[in-house]
Amino acid sequence: MEWHAEPMHICFYPFLSAASKYVEESGVTLEDLISSAVFERARLRGKERIIEAIKGGEVRKPAIISNAQAEMELLSYPFARILVSCIGDDYLIRRYALSEAKAAHEKILAGSSSDIIYELSEEFDIRVDFFRLPQEQEQEQVHMPFVDYLRFAANLRDKRWKLVNRGLENGRVKLRKSEFVRIIQEAIHERIKNDLPLDVPADICEAISRYTGDIKTELEEKRKKFGDAGFELGSVVKDPSCFPPCISFILGNLKEGVNVPHSARFAGTAFLLNIGLTEDEIIETYKNSPDFDEERTRYQVEHIAGDKGSVRYTAPSCGTMRTYGNCVGKDEVCEKVSHPLSYYKRKLKLERKSKKEQQDKSKSGEKEQ
Amino acid sequence: MNEKTKRFVSRKFQEYYRRAKIEPPSDFWMREWGFVLFDPHYPAKLVMRRHTAFATKEDLVNYLRESAPAHAYHSAAVYNYPTAAMAEKGWIGADLIFDLDADHIVSEADLPHYSYEDLLALVKEETLKLVDFLLNDFGFADEDIELAFSGSRGYHIHITTKGVRGLGSRERREIVDYVMATGFERGRYLLDKTADYRESAYGKVAEQVNEVPLHRRETIRKKSGDLQLVVFEGWGKRLNKGLVDFIAEIRGMGDKEGRRKLNEMGISKEMAKKIVKMTKEEVMIKRLGRMEEGELGFWPTQVWDKIIEKEKVKSADRVDEPVTADIKRLIRLPGSLHGKSSLKVKPLTIETFKEFDPLVDAVVFGDSPVEILPLRHSSIELKGERYTVEEGEIASVPEHVALYFLCRGAAELT
Numbered sequence: 031m032e033w034h035a036e037p038m039h040i041c042f043y044p045f046l047s048a049a050s051k052y053v054e055e056s057g058v059t060l061e062d063l064i065s066s067a068v069f070e071r072a073r074l075r076g077k078e079r080i081i082e083a084i085k086g087g088e089v090r091k092p093a094i095i096s097n098a099q100a101e102m103e104l105l106s107y108p109f110a111r112i113l114v115s116c117i118g119d120d121y122l123i124r125r126y127a128l129s130e131a132k133a134a135h136e137k138i139l140a141g142s143s144s145d146i147i148y149e150l151s152e153e154f155d156i157r158v159d160f161f162r163l164p165q166e167q168e169q170e171q172v173h174m175p176f177v178d179y180l181r182f183a184a185n186l187r188d189k190r191w192k193l194v195n196r197g198l199e200n201g202r203v204k205l206r207k208s209e210f211v212r213i214i215q216e217a218i219h220e221r222i223k224n225d226l227p228l229d230v231p232a233d234i235c236e237a238i239s240r241y242t243g244d245i246k247t248e249l250e251e252k253r254k255k256f257g258d259a260g261f262e263l264g265s266v267v268k269d270p271s272c273f274p275p276c277i278s279f280i281l282g283n284l285k286e287g288v289n290v291p292h293s294a295r296f297a298g299t300a301f302l303l304n305i306g307l308t309e310d311e312i313i314e315t316y317k318n319s320p321d322f323d324e325e326r327t328r329y330q331v332e333h334i335a336g337d338k339g340s341v342r343y344t345a346p347s348c349g350t351m352r353t354y355g356n357c358v359g360k361d362e363v364c365e366k367v368s369h370p371l372s373y374y375k376r377k378l379k380l381e382r383k384s385k386k387e388q389q390d391k392s393k394s395g396e397k398e399q
Numbered sequence: 400m401n402e403k404t405k406r407f408v409s410r411k412f413q414e415y416y417r418r419a420k421i422e423p424p425s426d427f428w429m430r431e432w433g434f435v436l437f438d439p440h441y442p443a444k445l446v447m448r449r450h451t452a453f454a455t456k457e458d459l460v461n462y463l464r465e466s467a468p469a470h471a472y473h474s475a476a477v478y479n480y481p482t483a484a485m486a487e488k489g490w491i492g493a494d495l496i497f498d499l500d501a502d503h504i505v506s507e508a509d510l511p512h513y514s515y516e517d518l519l520a521l522v523k524e525e526t527l528k529l530v531d532f533l534l535n536d537f538g539f540a541d542e543d544i545e546l547a548f549s550g551s552r553g554y555h556i557h558i559t560t561k562g563v564r565g566l567g568s569r570e571r572r573e574i575v576d577y578v579m580a581t582g583f584e585r586g587r588y589l590l591d592k593t594a595d596y597r598e599s600a601y602g603k604v605a606e607q608v609n610e611v612p613l614h615r616r617e618t619i620r621k622k623s624g625d626l627q628l629v630v631f632e633g634w635g636k637r638l639n640k641g642l643v644d645f646i647a648e649i650r651g652m653g654d655k656e657g658r659r660k661l662n663e664m665g666i667s668k669e670m671a672k673k674i675v676k677m678t679k680e681e682v683m684i685k686r687l688g689r690m691e692e693g694e695l696g697f698w699p700t701q702v703w704d705k706i707i708e709k710e711k712v713k714s715a716d717r718v719d720e721p722v723t724a725d726i727k728r729l730i731r732l733p734g735s736l737h738g739k740s741s742l743k744v745k746p747l748t749i750e751t752f753k754e755f756d757p758l759v760d761a762v763v764f765g766d767s768p769v770e771i772l773p774l775r776h777s778s779i780e781l782k783g784e785r786y787t788v789e790e791g792e793i794a795s796v797p798e799h800v801a802l803y804f805l806c807r808g809a810a811e812l813t
Binding site: 175176177180181183184185189190192193194195196197198199200201202204 | 535536537538539562563565566567569570572573574576577580581582583584587588630631632633634635636
């Protein structure tokens with residue numbers, strides 16, 4: 031299959047070398063891309079890619095019905111990369127790379143043909159074999175070299191991705207097709223993330239500042255909404271500054287899109303539930319996680335919350351946190367408690383007390399005057 | 400080690416390096432080298448001379464002949480600038496190195512209860528297990544696996560194929576975890592057929608059901624607690640084979656003995672009785688056939704723990720695990736001598752490893768008599784002969800025995 035002849039196909043996978051080759055051969059210069067009126071649509075779409083990443087965590091794939099549209103879609107990608115590079119924010123880069131990768135992942139899963147999976151395997155230099163077991167249509171299996179598997183799966187924290195929990199024979203790891211597509215997502219993510227930020231000259235960044243401005247605003251808003259402790263507080267007034275260091279660390283990592291082990295997610299989720307956040311608010315905090323899967327997360331959160339007839343869990347104690355390596359070091363309040371929830375209560379009390387003292391002080395100050 | 404002894408040992412090492420034919424590792428010019436010499440500090444303080452490199456094989460051979468080091472190492476990694484400071488070396492890649500030492504297998508507390516010979520036998524067994532993982536699970540070819548006796552109490556494995564060079568620490572850690580069964584989840588391999596769809600004692604089931612080939616699915620939910628193997632490769636194969644071996648072991652024991660073994664594993668008396676009876680029934684033969692299909696029947700968790708314990712590559716709970724995830728470490732140069740034993744870090748292949756006896760085959764020194772003054776009671780069997788010396792009693796022993804005791808610090812020259 032000759033890809034470079036089909037913009038309507040490759041525009042969904044603009045990170046492919048065939049896509050950049052297409053753009054290169056189209057003769058559109060950087061100058062054209064950033065300033066020519068013809069490409070305004072591509073630029074707006076480029077901006078939209080990033081805004082979608084910030085807002086929804088996924089770059090939606092539009093319906094493409096013409097070659098012209100496909101070309102704009104294709105060109106919007108390099109422009110988006112220029113925008114992200116000009117802003118140069120680490121969080122934005124991670125978030126953007128993840129969103130592009132997730133979107134590609136969705137697109138692959140939605141497609142009926144396996145061709146794209148073959149092509150992507152080739153693109154990422156994964157020597158892969160596909161097997162269709164007799165009479166078992168849904169059981170399409172993928173065997174890949176363990177070295178390639180480790181290259182991409184070592185970042186996935188769920189235990190099911192551990193090599194020790196995988197069928198491994200003659201150097202080849204056995205995967206279900208959908209699992210392999212998940213591995214492909216990692217490969218895409220790595221590719222997009224690795225060469226960002228691009229080294230964009232200052233004058234170019236200056237020339238496109240009207241696009242970056244909107245993005246920065248959006249980013250700021252997201253930051254404000256999420257608060258410093260890194261999670262969305264929604265309508266419930268809770269004070270993240272009173273969270274114990276371990277919980278702040280977990281939530282901070284989630285916000286940054288750093289993958290967090292299952293035990294830590296459990297601790298974070300249970301803690302937030304215990305102090306009164308709703309399930310939706312909690313799911314929102316997990317959206318940045320590299321292997322976020324809304325349905326799965328919802329199931330897990332609901333499970334901990336006690337829906338579906340299961341037990342309601344309390345956040346793990348300090349001892350358990352230490353066992354799983356989730357204790358990140360003590361502060362002076364930690365010394366007095368043995369449970370993250372006690373920490374929170376105690377710290378809240380202390381805060382209130384010190385606030386009151388301050389008020390009293392200023393009051394007595396007024397009196398003296 | 401007094402000056403006189405040190406001079407003698409050093410001279411003997413030099414004689415060895417003058418006659419030895421040492422094959423440098425692949426891409427040796429891109430590796431960092433490190434040596435401990437018989438210098439004035441030795442052995443009170445071991446000064447490692449690091450960040451050295453050799454452009455030609457001749458340079459390396461000449462260096463070894465001239466300085467006759469007590470210990471010689473090269474990096475597992477290859478670098479752009481092997482002599483630069485660590486941060487500036489420019490890491491290109493590293494061999495996959497496995498370092499199995501008796502220290503890792505026997506806990507420190509138990510170490511004194513084992514003789515040197517016992518420890519060597521134990522570590523050989525673990526090495527064989529590791530080799531099996533490397534060949535069958537990881538699919539390396541026989542010739543990819545270069546073994547070496549460590550010169551002391553263990554074995555090293557070097558894998559230098561191109562594919563593994565680029566693996567990072569985290570990826571290497573996954574390989575370590577694989578052979579040591581760290582993070583192993585039985586539920587990924589064994590499906591409890593009667594368990595609740597979502598959750599069972601063996602872990603989450605929902606996604607596993609998809610793993611069961613369709614033609615086997617009707618067997619699900621058949622019999623209480625019966626287990627279905629859902630992954631037939633790698634560890635799945637080991638669980639299967641381990642169970643068959645276990646059954647054969649119990650079957651071969653007397654009833655009482657079998658029950659006692661099971662009790663010792665923490666299995667209840669009642670259950671132990673049932674298991675012993677079951678293994679001896681005639682239908683067991685038929686059931687073993689079904690086990691090949693993955694229908695394993697019911698076995699308490701202790702049995703699985705035992706199987707995993709037996710199949711995995713062992714390591715005591717130490718920080719330094721048998722396999723290294725460190726991508727910048729130094730490893731002993733195969734063909735060099737170990738300064739604390741005088742034994743050769745002997746390069747081996749899978750074939751020669753099987754028959755290898757370090758206490759015969761790693762001995763490089765001769766038989767001419769040397770008088771030594773033992774500093775403590777010591778004993779060793781070398782080249783099939785046992786030598787025991789007592790503190791303060793001057794003994795005349797063959798040179799290779801003398802050098803062993805001198806290097807161990809158990810004796811001085813008279």
